[in-house]
Amino acid sequence: xxxxxxxxxxxxxxxxxxxxxxxxxxxxxxxxxxxxxxxxxxxxxxxxxxxxxxxxxxxxxxxxxxxxxxxxxxxxxxxxxxxxxxxxxxxxxxxxxxxxxxxxxxxxxxxxxxxxxxxxxxxxxxxxxxxxxxxxxxxxxxxxxxxxxxxxxxxxxxxxxxxxxxxxxxxxxxxxxxxxxxxxxxxxxxxxxxxxxxxxxxxxxxxxxxxxxxxxxxxxxxxxxxxxxxxxxxxxxxxxxxxxxxxxxxxxxxxxxxxxxxxxxxxxxxxxxxxxxxxxxxxxxxxxxxxxxxxxxxxxxxxxxxxxxxxxxxxxxxxxxxxxxxxxxxxxxxxxxxxxxxxxxxxxxxxxxxxxxxxxxxxxxxxxxxxxxxxxxxxxxxxxxxxxxxxxxxxxxxxxxxxx
Numbered sequence: 213x214x215x216x217x218x219x220x221x222x223x224x225x226x227x228x229x230x231x232x233x234x235x236x237x238x239x240x241x242x243x244x245x246x247x248x249x250x251x252x253x254x255x256x257x258x259x260x261x262x263x264x265x266x267x268x269x270x271x272x273x274x275x276x277x278x279x280x281x282x283x284x285x286x287x288x289x290x291x292x293x294x295x296x297x298x299x300x301x302x303x304x305x306x307x308x309x310x311x312x313x314x315x316x317x318x319x320x321x322x323x324x325x326x327x328x329x330x331x332x333x334x335x336x337x338x339x340x341x342x343x344x345x346x347x348x349x350x351x352x353x354x355x356x357x358x359x360x361x362x363x364x365x366x367x368x369x370x371x372x373x374x375x376x377x378x379x380x381x382x383x384x385x386x387x388x389x390x391x392x393x394x395x396x397x398x399x400x401x402x403x404x405x406x407x408x409x410x411x412x413x414x415x416x417x418x419x420x421x422x423x424x425x426x427x428x429x430x431x432x433x434x435x436x437x438x439x440x441x442x443x444x445x446x447x448x449x450x451x452x453x454x455x456x457x458x459x460x461x462x463x464x465x466x467x468x469x470x471x472x473x474x475x476x477x478x479x480x481x482x483x484x485x486x487x488x489x490x491x492x493x494x495x496x497x498x499x500x501x502x503x504x505x506x507x508x509x510x511x512x513x514x515x516x517x518x519x520x521x522x523x524x525x526x527x528x529x530x531x532x533x534x535x536x537x538x539x540x541x542x543x544x545x546x547x548x549x550x551x552x553x554x555x556x557x558x559x560x561x562x563x564x565x566x567x568x569x570x571x572x573x574x575x576x577x578x579x580x581x582x583x584x585x586x587x588x589x590x591x592x593x594x595x596x597x598x599x600x601x602x603x604x605x606x607x608x609x610x611x612x613x614x615x616x
Contacts, residue, residue: 236279236538238307243269243525246298246323247314247338249287252416252442255471257314257338261521263509265312268525276532284308288315290415295319296326303330309538312524314338314517316415317387324353331540333547335524338517340440340467341391345565346603349610352544354566357520358489360388362601364396364436364466366487366574371434372403376462380432381410382423382447384439392438392466408432413443420447424454428461436464444468445476452480469515473577473589482579487572487601490516490556491590494573497555513587519556527552560598565610569598 245265247257262285269281284302288295295315302308303326310333313320320339327334328350335354336344342361344353379400383389389412397407409430411423424447427435435456437447444465451463468486492502492513501522505514514522531546532538552560552568560570575590583589605613 235536236277236532237309240280240282240307241276241529241532241538242282242284242306242308243528244284244286244299244302244308244311245521246286246288246295246311248290248316249285251290253290253314253316253440255475256441256469256515257517257521260471260509260512260514260518261312261314261337264505264514264518264522265525267504267508268522268529271526272529276529277536277538281529288319290316290319292316292318292322296322299323299326303327303332309333309532309540310335310528310543312337312521314521317341317343317391320344321348321387324348324350327352333528333540333544335528337521337524339388341388342395342603343387343391345563345567345608345610347609349565349612351566351612352540354524354547354562354568356524356568357517358467358572359602360392360395360466361603362572363487364392365399366572366596366601367464367466367485368396368399368403368405370485370574371462371464372400372405376433377403377405378432379405379407379434379436379464380427380430381407381436381438382420382427383410383412384443385412385414388440389438393436396436396438396466413439415443417443418446420450421454423447424451424456428454428456428459432461434462434464436466438466440467440469441472444472448476448480469517470513470587470589471515474513474587478578478580478583478589481577484577486575486577487596488516488575488590489570489572490514490519491573491575491592492519493588493590494592495555501555523552523554523557526554563602563613564616565608565613567602569602571598572596572601 245262248254249258265283286298312335314337324334334352337356340360342359345355381393383393411426413423492498531543534546535542548562557570562568574593
């Protein structure tokens with residue numbers, strides 16, 4: 213009798229097993245795009261990332277494994293509680309299978325922990341803290357664009373080689389900015405340079421005058437800007453008014469998207485050196501994608517995060533097709549097994565810590581007279597190989613990477 217009851221229970225459990233065991237849960241593959249849709253970081257990702265995700269769905273034919281693909285959108289408002297609640301509602305109540313995030317690091321840390329618990333893929337396409345592939349690495353989280361380790365590593369090396377060895381930081385006051393400053397400081401000190409001071413500013417600051425005065429008075433050779441979005445645009449414009457560059461101090465953006473370059477203008481940014489994961493005018497394939505993106509998004513050019521949102525969604529859908537299911541762990545295994553192959557990346561693997569091992573590009577911002585057509589802003593100076601860009605395994609605190 214007992215064995216009969218056990219068999220009956222097992223049969224019920226089998227019937228209650230999730231739909232992914234036989235294919236796609238809920239007969240739809242649902243992808244959530246979460247970012248700031250209307251605030252200071254909306255131009256970095258925002259509606260433009262949604263447009264890129266929809267292009268990826270279009271290129272997949274609108275279906276995967278015979279089931280419809282659906283994109284849903286959440287505005288996280290740059291608030292951790294809003295982002296965390298949106299992720300929980302999506303996953304627990306609305307059948308979302310994966311989230312593509314371009315949120316502030318505080319939001320993304322909460323969402324990453326939740327996605328790990330629920331065993332759902334979390335694709336970071338714009339969030340920059342290096343913690344996600346280091347001490348906060350997760351088997352369900354992948355990093356697609358850039359981080360606070362890789363970009364400053366190249367920038368610091370270049371400036372130190374020019375004798376620019378004293379630094380002052382103007383840093384946005386939350387996890388992203390602080391991580392950026394901490395990583396950059398390490399590279400400065402390892403290279404023989406010195407940080408002579410720093411100041412924190414609130415997110416979405418309009419008046420940087422007091423911060424710039426402190427930076428000027430520090431006499432640092434380099435003023436590093438550990439911020440992004442409208443904060444970066446505001447500080448660059450006000451730095452020109454203060455005559456920072458004319459006074460001999462160099463402004464070093466640690467993260468700069470091309471939409472910010474467009475908004476600020478070459479007159480202000482000419483000659484600035486940067487490291488970038490993507491430039492629309494680099495190859496015939498990137499130009500072809502940019503043309504399609506412009507048609508889909510009101511004539512605007514894709515920036516680094518928006519192009520990488522396409523790549524993340526497209527690769528995720530290829531993995532779902534290869535796995536024959538949208539079950540998170542199975543899809544993540546396929547994402548790591550299949551190299552990333554698209555208009556901007558060729559044969560790029562995903563490392564055990566979640567890092568998409570793409571190359572980066574050292575660039576110089578052109579002077580106005582050098583720009584021959586719209587968005588002709590960068591000269592690509594050199595390619596930084598993946599192994600020279602991202603955190604090496606020897607420095608990693610990620611258990612999955614250290615175990616290899």
